[in-house]
Amino acid sequence: MAICAQSPFKPVNLSPHSPSPTHKSPFICKLSLSSHSTHSPLTTEPTPLLTSVTTFAPATVANLGPGFDFLGCAVDGLGDFVSLSVDPSVHPGQLSISSISGDASSKLSKDPLLNCAGISALAAMKLLNIRSVGLSLSLQKGLPLGSGLGSSAASAAAAAVAVNSLFGSPLSPLDLVHAGLESESKVSGYHADNIAPAIMGGFILIRSYEPLDLMKLEFPETNDLYFVLVSPEFEAPTKKMRAALPKEIGMPHHIWNSSQAAALVAAVLMGDVEGIGKAMSSDKVVEPRRAPLIPGMMAVKKAAIEGGAFGCTISGAGPTAVAVTDREEKGREIGERMVEAFWKEGGLKAAAVIQKLDRVGARVVSSVPR
């Protein structure tokens, strides 16, 4: 069954894109943790400063070719919303999910322990040591599930930031990533390459998990970077996608992919969109194993490059294909070619959107003070 509706993308226009108070992040965030999930909660319980808050968290592209499992970036204009309010009818210290809307809503549980937003919100509440107030959460899914665009991470990021904002944002971005990771680990594995950019925005390199050490890679403000995201109506077989990974990598491919990952990061910091595309396109380890599992993917990549994209690869574990360019108009042409290739070579209907890099990450879009 195809899990994407015919038009899987609902671009959102948020203005202004002002960062929430949680985004005073240092360039490099470091925090030593003794284990994955036992980050110490606050000793004093904060009181809510807001009655309710609505947050947005962006879609994310993980892996980016040779950055498999340690690199991801956030994409503007696509994502999930969470509204959170203090609710006297909810038992103090607990969370209730009042509603889920959007195309994917019927597939999601309202049990907070079985829902990405719920798990992440509860983890944030635990870090904040919330015991005296009950919260009610409403989730508006803008992203399709299982598309390779970090749908679960967007929900988790929006929820964690909502909880934090309601209480005056005492948690750091790294704390929020930890909260989101609790959700991600239950849904798609203990990987931060979606949740970290969903929370922090931009390009994030995960340097280590023990301790969690993240680097935000600043893409120069003056340069333009557009992502062409083409999502086919196809359910990527997640287990097969993991099983397809090679267990061992020969030294020449290891050296090649390492050098391309390094070149990718250098290109990001240097604002070199062509270099980003070239490196993104160069994966010899993961993409060759996974692309054949997505009908038409290799033809889509070829069509993107022939259409003038600087590079193209699989977004996350797919099935979305991601290409990069420096001009929106060119991006539209590239997208059309990619959609056509998915249809002609893969027999799949697909939809394309062109979006900019999201530099901000999860943020408050509206709030009601107490």
Place this chain on the structure above:
Amino acid sequence: MAICAQSPFKPVNLSPHSPSPTHKSPFICKLSLSSHSTHSPLTTEPTPLLTSVTTFAPATVANLGPGFDFLGCAVDGLGDFVSLSVDPSVHPGQLSISSISGDASSKLSKDPLLNCAGISALAAMKLLNIRSVGLSLSLQKGLPLGSGLGSSAASAAAAAVAVNSLFGSPLSPLDLVHAGLESESKVSGYHADNIAPAIMGGFILIRSYEPLDLMKLEFPETNDLYFVLVSPEFEAPTKKMRAALPKEIGMPHHIWNSSQAAALVAAVLMGDVEGIGKAMSSDKVVEPRRAPLIPGMMAVKKAAIEGGAFGCTISGAGPTAVAVTDREEKGREIGERMVEAFWKEGGLKAAAVIQKLDRVGARVVSSVPR
């Protein structure tokens, strides 16, 4: 037999460090080549603009841990000199090596076809299409052989730049790397991670060989980076060093090393010396196999870190150990500890020098116009 003299390092002081005319290199050098060595020569033969020229090329640290086989940097104050002159007694289009001086001189051939500087100079002459002038070369070795500091590359780089300068520098830095690669491929394998930084200076990422695609990674001018280079009296068994490399790398180590290589490059561009050290120290693929072949190396690394170094690894294929720090004085303390550890744990005498990053690469130090 130990190949290093008791004091293997002869720091040189070159002032001013003005770049030669060959160093107007673009930030990224790209050149498509159809094969390794058939870069097209000039169609018109240039005439010499100088009677003689003396060049210097710096020592280089290749690999830097997770940058195995694709990353290297140049180190100021250590290196080789080449003096080159138009010599009517030499058959037109040919090269003669008139003298070789320095501690390592007795081990080197004066046959230009069997000498790094000679091979590289002849390759540069071929690229320049020199047929009417004979040249005489004198090599002054400042670097010990087989120490892991790019001794052969320094000779090759100084020679290629000398030839180019003599004829008004029509060759690009990438041409010069090609010339140097002809030498390197005969001496230590087709790797550009020493010759490229020896010619271009700074940190160089080798993105691909076909075509040769090099990225110069600019370490910010305002930041200080010191290398502590500790060279033991020990001949690293080159064949064993290559044979020790794993043929296959497990996926977790592949991901880890790729992410560290990416972090290393990011740290260089961000001027984060601590980050450089941390990433340099993090290799789980090559260093664990090679370090045990150099007596005391693991203890030397431990001593460097305990002494305050941000990181430490094997320079090139060893036996030199390289640590990084941001202060010269601290570098000296670290060096003393490392020398002590080589002696106590490896039974090896060693010498330490503290040097800055060389940002310029091979350059003209003096010349006589025609």
